[in-house]
Amino acid sequence: xxxxxxxxAIDAKYTAMGQDPDVHLSGLLHxxxxxxxxxxxxxxxxxxxxQRTQLPDEMVFIMYHQINELLFxxxxxxxxxxxxxxxxxxxxxxxxxxxxxxxxxxxxxxxDIMGEGMELEQYMKFRDTLTPASGFQSAQYRMIEIASxxxxxxxxxRFRKTIDRDTPYEHAFEHMYWQVAGKDFKTxxxxxxxxxxxxxxxxxxxxxxxxxxEINLWxxxxxxxxxxxxxxxLINAMRHYDFTVNIDWTIHHLDAAKKYxxxxxxxxGSDWQKYMHPKYQRRIFFPELWSQDExxxxxxxxxxxxxxx
Numbered sequence: 001x002x003x004x005x006x007x008x009a010i011d012a013k014y015t016a017m018g019q020d021p022d023v024h025l026s027g028l029l030h031x032x033x034x035x036x037x038x039x040x041x042x043x044x045x046x047x048x049x050x051q052r053t054q055l056p057d058e059m060v061f062i063m064y065h066q067i068n069e070l071l072f073x074x075x076x077x078x079x080x081x082x083x084x085x086x087x088x089x090x091x092x093x094x095x096x097x098x099x100x101x102x103x104x105x106x107x108x109x110x111x112d113i114m115g116e117g118m119e120l121e122q123y124m125k126f127r128d129t130l131t132p133a134s135g136f137q138s139a140q141y142r143m144i145e146i147a148s149x150x151x152x153x154x155x156x157x158r159f160r161k162t163i164d165r166d167t168p169y170e171h172a173f174e175h176m177y178w179q180v181a182g183k184d185f186k187t188x189x190x191x192x193x194x195x196x197x198x199x200x201x202x203x204x205x206x207x208x209x210x211x212x213x214e215i216n217l218w219x220x221x222x223x224x225x226x227x228x229x230x231x232x233x234l235i236n237a238m239r240h241y242d243f244t245v246n247i248d249w250t251i252h253h254l255d256a257a258k259k260y261x262x263x264x265x266x267x268x269g270s271d272w273q274k275y276m277h278p279k280y281q282r283r284i285f286f287p288e289l290w291s292q293d294e295x296x297x298x299x300x301x302x303x304x305x306x307x308x309x
Contacts (some may be wrong), residue, residue, distance in 0.1 A: 057118040058126040064114050065135065071103050072140035078103075079147045083215040088224070090231040097217075097237040104244045111256040120259075132192040136181050139201040146208050148245070149218040149285035156180060157282050169206050177281040217241075218286050238286050246283045247299055 001009070014021040037043065048066060051058045078096045082088060145154055151172050155163050159175045179185075182194030190198075213219075221229065221238060228234065254277055278299030287295060 052129040053126045055122045055126045057122040060117050061114065061123070061126070064110070064117075067110070068107060068135075069138065069140060071107055072138065072144060075100050075103050075144055076140060076147065079144065079217065082217060083147060083212065083220060088220070090224075090228050090234040093221075093224075093228075094233050094237045097234075097241050101237070101241045101244045104241075104249050108244065108249045108252045111252045115256045115259050132196065134181075134193055136178065136193060137197045137201075139197075139204065142178065142201070142205055143208050144245075145283075145285075146205065147212045147216050148241075149216055151176075151209060151213075153218070153284060153287065156185075157280075158185075169209050172209070173202065173206055177283060180281070221286070235289060239289050242285045242289070246285065247278050250278050250283075251299075 010025070011021045014024055049059060049062050051062065078099045082093055082096045085092065152160060152163060152165075154177055155172065155175050156177045156179060163172060163175060179194070182191040182197075183189070217238075221234075280299075282298055284290065284295065284298060290298075
């Protein structure tokens with residue numbers, strides 16, 4: 001586009017908006033040029049790390065989790081493109097799924113940063129200042145799960161038979177698999193980890209459940225025309241995402257926790273080994289895309305070599 005065409009396009013754009021194009025051009029004339037640090041908001045970003053101790057490796061721990069939250073935001077952004085695109089084609093579905101999987105691959109591979117990047121002695125000191133905070137309390141991660149699949153696949157495995165699509169959202173929320181990290185199901189009593197999390201995010205998460213009830217990735221896939229559902233590249237992308245999140249990333253996370261915690265309780269007080277390991281809660285986003293043998297051995301055997309069809 002040459003300069004004359006560009007000016008005509010600018011004129012048409014702002015005229016259509018009911019704006020005076022000359023005013024906007026005048027503003028451009030006097031505006032300061034964009035800089036990298038302003039565009040990325042570097043100063044604000046680098047000012048978000050606040051330690052609670054003087055232990056140097058606490059800074060590693062803080063920044064690592066902030067990077068995780070930024071990646072979670074990127075993942076949610078990509079999921080939104082799938083869920084809110086009408087008549088989505090397999091190519092676009094696959095494109096966004098693979099972006100999401102690559103972000104989770106980064107998360108999986110990043111655990112060495114924390115696993116090898118902190119002295120155990122320092123970690124065991126500053127972790128006490130975090131109580132009862134826990135990575136469990138990442139609302140963005142819960143939103144990713146909710147936007148990935150039907151709620152029944154996130155319900156605690158022990159209670160799935162008692163819940164269906166007519167179950168109130170509030171009741172489903174109370175039986176999500178993550179409740180086991182802070183709730184005694186016999187008494188209904190919740191620990192501080194869980195009550196703090198729900199006080200801040202429960203309404204937001206229930207609203208998210210409602211918003212994605214019919215546009216989560218699994219439902220979106222099942223709404224596609226049959227020929228699209230049989231597209232091998234799409235099926236493989238779905239399986240890759242399911243495996244990456246619910247086995248690969250989870251096992252890497254578990255292994256990193258074991259390195260530092262051993263058999264100790266998590267800062268939030270949860271039985272984290274049973275809570276985190278995929279073979280216990282059997283978190284599977286797209287169950288019908290896996291064979292019976294794969295489902296029965298979920299989290300027990302390495303499915304990496306057989307996740308393509």
